[in-house]
Amino acid sequence: MQTLSIKEELFNEIDGMPDNFVKDIIDYIALIKNNNENNELIKQSRILSEDTFSKIWDNKEDSVYDSL
DSSP, rough: OOOOOHHHHHHHHHTSHHHHHHHHHHHHHHHHHHHHHHHHHHHHHHHHHHHHHHHHHHHHHGGGGGGG
């Protein structure tokens, strides 16, 4: 007996569903992709802004707050 891959199992499940359920699955996949893209955008924004913010945060006048 051959074991199906996860994708094959998913395709088999989707194949037997009514179209309106399949549309919901497509919408859910789009939501997952969108969330992943947003998370990556946030991550990259943080990386790009670190240098700029470090100039603001890492200064002698505010060093008293570093120990809090």
